[in-house]
Amino acid sequence: MLLGTAEFDYVRRLVQDRSGVVLDDTKGYLVESRLRPVMKRHGVRTLADLVGAIRRRNQDALATEVVEAMLTGETAFFRDGAPFEALRNHILPELTRAPRDRPLNIWCAASSSGQEPYSVAMLLVDHYPHLAGGHARIVATDLSSQALVRARSGIFSDIEIGRGVPRDVLGRHFERQDGQYRVAERVKNVVEFRQMNLLRDPPPLPALDLVLMRNVLVYFDGPSRAAVLQRAASMMAHGGYLLLGSSEGAVGDAGLEVVRHGRTRFYRRNSPAWRGAP
Ligand SMILES: C[S@@+](CC[C@H](N)C(=O)[O-])C[C@H]1O[C@@H](n2cnc3c(N)ncnc32)[C@H](O)[C@@H]1O
Structure with missing residues:
Protein backbone atom coordinates (compact mmCIF):
# COMPACT_ATOMS: atom_id res chain seq x y z
CA MET A 1 0.00 0.00 0.00
CA LEU A 2 1.15 3.46 -0.96
CA LEU A 3 -0.06 5.53 1.97
CA GLY A 4 2.52 6.63 4.50
CA THR A 5 5.37 5.85 2.15
CA ALA A 6 8.07 8.37 1.31
CA GLU A 7 6.94 8.25 -2.34
CA PHE A 8 3.35 9.15 -1.51
CA ASP A 9 4.57 12.02 0.65
CA TYR A 10 6.89 13.21 -2.12
CA VAL A 11 4.06 13.26 -4.68
CA ARG A 12 1.73 14.89 -2.19
CA ARG A 13 4.24 17.67 -1.46
CA LEU A 14 5.08 18.16 -5.13
CA VAL A 15 1.41 18.51 -6.11
CA GLN A 16 0.56 20.86 -3.25
CA ASP A 17 3.65 23.05 -3.75
CA ARG A 18 3.03 23.47 -7.45
CA SER A 19 -0.75 23.59 -7.68
CA GLY A 20 -2.18 24.09 -4.19
CA VAL A 21 -4.16 20.86 -4.56
CA VAL A 22 -4.18 18.92 -1.28
CA LEU A 23 -4.01 15.13 -1.48
CA ASP A 24 -5.09 13.85 1.89
CA ASP A 25 -4.75 10.32 3.20
CA THR A 26 -7.89 9.18 1.37
CA LYS A 27 -6.26 9.91 -1.99
CA GLY A 28 -3.77 7.03 -2.10
CA TYR A 29 -5.84 5.14 -4.68
CA LEU A 30 -6.07 8.27 -6.83
CA VAL A 31 -2.31 8.73 -6.88
CA GLU A 32 -1.81 5.13 -7.94
CA SER A 33 -4.43 5.09 -10.66
CA ARG A 34 -3.59 8.51 -12.14
CA LEU A 35 0.15 7.95 -12.16
CA ARG A 36 0.00 4.52 -13.78
CA PRO A 37 -0.23 5.95 -17.33
CA VAL A 38 2.65 8.37 -16.59
CA MET A 39 4.78 5.46 -15.36
CA LYS A 40 3.91 3.46 -18.44
CA ARG A 41 4.85 6.31 -20.76
CA HIS A 42 8.24 6.66 -19.09
CA GLY A 43 8.92 2.93 -18.80
CA VAL A 44 9.16 2.86 -15.00
CA ARG A 45 7.53 0.07 -13.02
CA THR A 46 6.97 1.48 -9.54
CA LEU A 47 6.15 4.78 -7.94
CA ALA A 48 9.50 4.64 -6.16
CA ASP A 49 11.22 4.45 -9.57
CA LEU A 50 9.16 7.38 -10.85
CA VAL A 51 10.03 9.54 -7.84
CA GLY A 52 13.65 8.42 -8.15
CA ALA A 53 13.67 9.51 -11.81
CA ILE A 54 12.30 12.97 -10.95
CA ARG A 55 14.88 13.42 -8.20
CA ARG A 56 17.89 11.92 -9.92
CA ARG A 57 17.49 13.59 -13.24
CA ASN A 58 16.11 16.81 -11.79
CA GLN A 59 13.32 16.25 -14.27
CA ASP A 60 11.10 19.30 -14.26
CA ALA A 61 9.06 18.14 -17.26
CA LEU A 62 8.37 14.81 -15.56
CA ALA A 63 7.42 16.57 -12.32
CA THR A 64 4.99 18.76 -14.29
CA GLU A 65 3.49 15.68 -15.90
CA VAL A 66 2.96 14.11 -12.47
CA VAL A 67 1.29 17.27 -11.14
CA GLU A 68 -0.99 17.56 -14.19
CA ALA A 69 -1.98 13.91 -13.86
CA MET A 70 -3.18 14.64 -10.33
CA LEU A 71 -5.42 17.59 -11.26
CA THR A 72 -9.13 16.88 -11.53
CA GLY A 73 -10.57 18.42 -14.70
CA GLU A 74 -14.20 17.41 -14.15
CA THR A 75 -16.44 19.95 -15.89
CA ALA A 76 -19.53 20.28 -18.09
CA PHE A 77 -21.28 22.76 -20.37
CA PHE A 78 -23.69 24.98 -18.41
CA ARG A 79 -22.67 23.09 -15.27
CA ASP A 80 -25.34 23.18 -12.52
CA GLY A 81 -27.75 25.08 -14.80
C1 LIG B 1 -12.82 20.53 -11.38
S1 LIG B 1 -12.06 21.54 -12.58
C2 LIG B 1 -13.20 22.89 -12.63
C3 LIG B 1 -13.57 23.27 -14.03
C4 LIG B 1 -14.63 24.34 -14.15
N1 LIG B 1 -14.27 25.54 -13.46
C5 LIG B 1 -15.96 23.84 -13.65
O1 LIG B 1 -16.41 24.21 -12.56
O2 LIG B 1 -16.59 23.03 -14.36
C6 LIG B 1 -10.67 22.19 -11.67
C7 LIG B 1 -9.60 22.80 -12.55
O3 LIG B 1 -8.69 23.53 -11.72
C8 LIG B 1 -7.43 23.47 -12.32
N2 LIG B 1 -6.42 23.84 -11.30
C9 LIG B 1 -6.05 23.16 -10.20
N3 LIG B 1 -5.09 23.83 -9.53
C10 LIG B 1 -4.87 24.98 -10.22
C11 LIG B 1 -4.00 26.09 -10.03
N4 LIG B 1 -3.16 26.17 -8.99
N5 LIG B 1 -4.03 27.09 -10.93
C12 LIG B 1 -4.88 27.04 -11.99
N6 LIG B 1 -5.72 26.02 -12.23
C13 LIG B 1 -5.71 24.99 -11.35
C14 LIG B 1 -7.33 22.03 -12.80
O4 LIG B 1 -6.35 21.87 -13.80
C15 LIG B 1 -8.75 21.79 -13.31
O5 LIG B 1 -8.85 22.02 -14.69
Missing part, protein backbone atom coordinates in the same frame (compact mmCIF):
# COMPACT_ATOMS: atom_id res chain seq x y z
CA ALA A 82 -28.97 27.68 -12.29
CA PRO A 83 -25.82 29.86 -12.25
CA PHE A 84 -26.07 30.29 -16.03
CA GLU A 85 -29.76 31.22 -15.73
CA ALA A 86 -28.78 33.82 -13.16
CA LEU A 87 -25.96 35.11 -15.35
CA ARG A 88 -28.28 35.44 -18.29
CA ASN A 89 -31.27 36.95 -16.46
CA HIS A 90 -29.62 39.13 -13.81
CA ILE A 91 -25.86 39.52 -13.86
CA LEU A 92 -25.16 40.13 -17.56
CA PRO A 93 -28.09 42.57 -17.94
CA GLU A 94 -26.81 44.56 -14.94
CA LEU A 95 -23.21 44.52 -16.15
CA THR A 96 -24.16 45.55 -19.66
CA ARG A 97 -26.29 48.47 -18.41
CA ALA A 98 -23.36 50.00 -16.54
CA PRO A 99 -21.50 52.57 -18.65
CA ARG A 100 -17.83 51.75 -19.24
CA ASP A 101 -15.23 52.99 -21.70
CA ARG A 102 -13.51 49.61 -22.05
CA PRO A 103 -14.55 46.06 -22.90
CA LEU A 104 -16.41 43.98 -20.33
CA ASN A 105 -13.75 41.84 -18.69
CA ILE A 106 -14.67 38.25 -17.84
CA TRP A 107 -12.20 35.84 -16.26
CA CYS A 108 -12.93 32.16 -16.16
CA ALA A 109 -10.34 30.82 -13.68
CA ALA A 110 -9.62 27.08 -13.73
CA SER A 111 -11.43 26.58 -17.01
CA SER A 112 -10.33 22.96 -17.52
CA SER A 113 -11.16 21.72 -21.03
CA GLY A 114 -13.15 24.83 -21.90
CA GLN A 115 -16.81 23.91 -21.42
CA GLU A 116 -17.36 26.69 -18.88
CA PRO A 117 -15.95 29.68 -20.82
CA TYR A 118 -17.58 28.44 -24.01
CA SER A 119 -20.92 28.28 -22.15
CA VAL A 120 -20.50 31.94 -21.13
CA ALA A 121 -19.47 32.84 -24.68
CA MET A 122 -22.62 31.16 -26.05
CA LEU A 123 -24.75 33.26 -23.66
CA LEU A 124 -23.06 36.39 -24.99
CA VAL A 125 -23.45 35.43 -28.64
CA ASP A 126 -27.13 34.55 -28.12
CA HIS A 127 -28.20 37.41 -25.88
CA TYR A 128 -25.55 40.13 -26.20
CA PRO A 129 -24.27 39.90 -29.76
CA HIS A 130 -22.79 43.42 -29.60
CA LEU A 131 -20.62 42.28 -26.66
CA ALA A 132 -19.56 39.10 -28.43
CA GLY A 133 -18.52 41.26 -31.36
CA GLY A 134 -15.55 42.80 -29.50
CA HIS A 135 -17.01 44.67 -26.51
CA ALA A 136 -16.39 41.80 -24.10
CA ARG A 137 -13.46 39.53 -23.61
CA ILE A 138 -13.37 36.22 -21.84
CA VAL A 139 -9.94 35.12 -20.68
CA ALA A 140 -9.99 31.50 -19.57
CA THR A 141 -7.03 30.14 -17.61
CA ASP A 142 -5.89 26.83 -16.21
CA LEU A 143 -2.70 25.32 -14.86
CA SER A 144 -3.00 22.17 -16.92
CA SER A 145 -1.38 22.40 -20.35
CA GLN A 146 -3.24 19.25 -21.41
CA ALA A 147 -6.60 20.77 -20.49
CA LEU A 148 -5.67 23.94 -22.40
CA VAL A 149 -4.80 22.00 -25.56
CA ARG A 150 -8.22 20.37 -25.46
CA ALA A 151 -9.95 23.65 -24.65
CA ARG A 152 -8.27 25.52 -27.51
CA SER A 153 -9.24 22.78 -29.96
CA GLY A 154 -12.91 23.41 -29.20
CA ILE A 155 -13.66 19.78 -30.07
CA PHE A 156 -15.92 17.74 -27.82
CA SER A 157 -17.23 14.19 -27.78
CA ASP A 158 -20.87 13.12 -27.92
CA ILE A 159 -20.70 12.34 -24.21
CA GLU A 160 -19.38 15.79 -23.32
CA ILE A 161 -22.06 17.41 -25.47
CA GLY A 162 -24.71 15.18 -23.89
CA ARG A 163 -23.74 16.56 -20.48
CA GLY A 164 -25.41 19.94 -20.60
CA VAL A 165 -25.75 21.26 -24.15
CA PRO A 166 -29.44 21.87 -24.97
CA ARG A 167 -30.51 20.73 -28.44
CA ASP A 168 -31.13 24.26 -29.77
CA VAL A 169 -27.73 25.42 -28.52
CA LEU A 170 -26.11 22.43 -30.18
CA GLY A 171 -27.75 23.35 -33.47
CA ARG A 172 -26.66 26.99 -33.24
CA HIS A 173 -23.14 26.78 -31.88
CA PHE A 174 -21.57 23.47 -32.91
CA GLU A 175 -20.57 21.80 -36.14
CA ARG A 176 -20.16 18.09 -36.67
CA GLN A 177 -16.55 17.15 -37.43
CA ASP A 178 -15.12 13.63 -37.74
CA GLY A 179 -17.69 12.09 -35.42
CA GLN A 180 -17.27 14.83 -32.81
CA TYR A 181 -18.56 18.35 -32.29
CA ARG A 182 -16.62 21.55 -32.90
CA VAL A 183 -17.51 24.87 -31.29
CA ALA A 184 -18.43 27.45 -33.95
CA GLU A 185 -15.78 30.07 -34.73
CA ARG A 186 -17.94 33.01 -33.59
CA VAL A 187 -18.05 31.43 -30.10
CA LYS A 188 -14.38 30.43 -30.10
CA ASN A 189 -13.37 33.95 -31.08
CA VAL A 190 -14.77 35.39 -27.85
CA VAL A 191 -12.55 33.23 -25.62
CA GLU A 192 -8.81 33.47 -25.14
CA PHE A 193 -7.11 30.62 -23.26
CA ARG A 194 -3.95 31.17 -21.23
CA GLN A 195 -1.90 29.02 -18.90
CA MET A 196 -1.84 30.38 -15.38
CA ASN A 197 -1.21 29.17 -11.84
CA LEU A 198 -3.76 30.56 -9.41
CA LEU A 199 -1.27 30.19 -6.57
CA ARG A 200 1.44 32.29 -8.15
CA ASP A 201 0.26 34.40 -11.07
CA PRO A 202 -1.80 37.60 -10.95
CA PRO A 203 -5.26 37.59 -12.55
CA PRO A 204 -4.98 37.91 -16.32
CA LEU A 205 -7.08 41.06 -16.74
CA PRO A 206 -7.41 44.37 -14.93
CA ALA A 207 -10.78 45.60 -13.61
CA LEU A 208 -12.59 42.30 -13.68
CA ASP A 209 -16.34 42.64 -14.18
CA LEU A 210 -17.12 38.95 -13.81
CA VAL A 211 -15.01 36.17 -12.34
CA LEU A 212 -15.99 32.52 -12.53
CA MET A 213 -13.80 30.53 -10.15
CA ARG A 214 -15.78 27.38 -9.79
CA ASN A 215 -14.84 24.02 -8.33
CA VAL A 216 -11.16 24.68 -7.86
CA LEU A 217 -10.78 26.28 -4.40
CA VAL A 218 -12.34 23.16 -2.95
CA TYR A 219 -9.06 21.33 -3.68
CA PHE A 220 -6.90 23.89 -1.80
CA ASP A 221 -6.17 24.33 1.90
CA GLY A 222 -7.55 27.32 3.85
CA PRO A 223 -4.56 29.68 3.48
CA SER A 224 -4.24 29.07 -0.30
CA ARG A 225 -7.99 29.52 -0.74
CA ALA A 226 -7.91 32.82 1.13
CA ALA A 227 -4.85 34.09 -0.75
CA VAL A 228 -6.29 33.24 -4.20
CA LEU A 229 -9.65 34.83 -3.35
CA GLN A 230 -8.00 37.92 -1.93
CA ARG A 231 -5.92 38.38 -5.08
CA ALA A 232 -8.93 37.91 -7.37
CA ALA A 233 -11.09 40.26 -5.27
CA SER A 234 -8.42 42.96 -5.37
CA MET A 235 -8.59 42.97 -9.18
CA MET A 236 -12.38 43.19 -9.42
CA ALA A 237 -13.99 46.33 -10.76
CA HIS A 238 -16.51 48.26 -8.68
CA GLY A 239 -19.79 46.40 -9.17
CA GLY A 240 -17.97 43.30 -10.44
CA TYR A 241 -19.24 39.83 -9.58
CA LEU A 242 -17.55 36.61 -8.47
CA LEU A 243 -19.14 33.20 -8.87
CA LEU A 244 -17.82 30.15 -7.01
CA GLY A 245 -18.82 26.49 -7.27
CA SER A 246 -22.15 25.50 -5.70
CA SER A 247 -20.43 23.76 -2.75
CA GLU A 248 -17.88 26.53 -2.22
CA GLY A 249 -18.94 29.04 0.41
CA ALA A 250 -17.38 31.78 2.43
CA VAL A 251 -15.11 34.36 0.87
CA GLY A 252 -13.88 35.47 4.32
CA ASP A 253 -12.59 39.01 4.46
CA ALA A 254 -12.17 39.50 0.71
CA GLY A 255 -14.50 42.52 1.04
CA LEU A 256 -17.32 41.19 -1.15
CA GLU A 257 -21.05 41.35 -0.56
CA VAL A 258 -23.27 38.29 -1.07
CA VAL A 259 -25.99 38.72 -3.72
CA ARG A 260 -28.47 35.87 -4.25
CA HIS A 261 -30.34 35.05 -7.41
CA GLY A 262 -32.55 32.03 -6.78
CA ARG A 263 -30.30 29.23 -5.57
CA THR A 264 -27.13 30.91 -6.78
CA ARG A 265 -24.89 33.05 -4.61
CA PHE A 266 -22.73 35.71 -6.24
CA TYR A 267 -20.19 37.93 -4.53
CA ARG A 268 -20.19 41.59 -5.50
CA ARG A 269 -17.47 44.15 -5.06
CA ASN A 270 -18.91 47.44 -3.86
CA SER A 271 -15.84 49.50 -3.11
CA PRO A 272 -14.78 51.79 -5.93
CA ALA A 273 -11.07 51.11 -5.92
CA TRP A 274 -9.50 48.02 -7.34
CA ARG A 275 -5.82 47.56 -6.73
CA GLY A 276 -4.73 46.10 -10.02
CA ALA A 277 -2.60 47.61 -12.74
CA PRO A 278 -4.50 49.70 -15.36
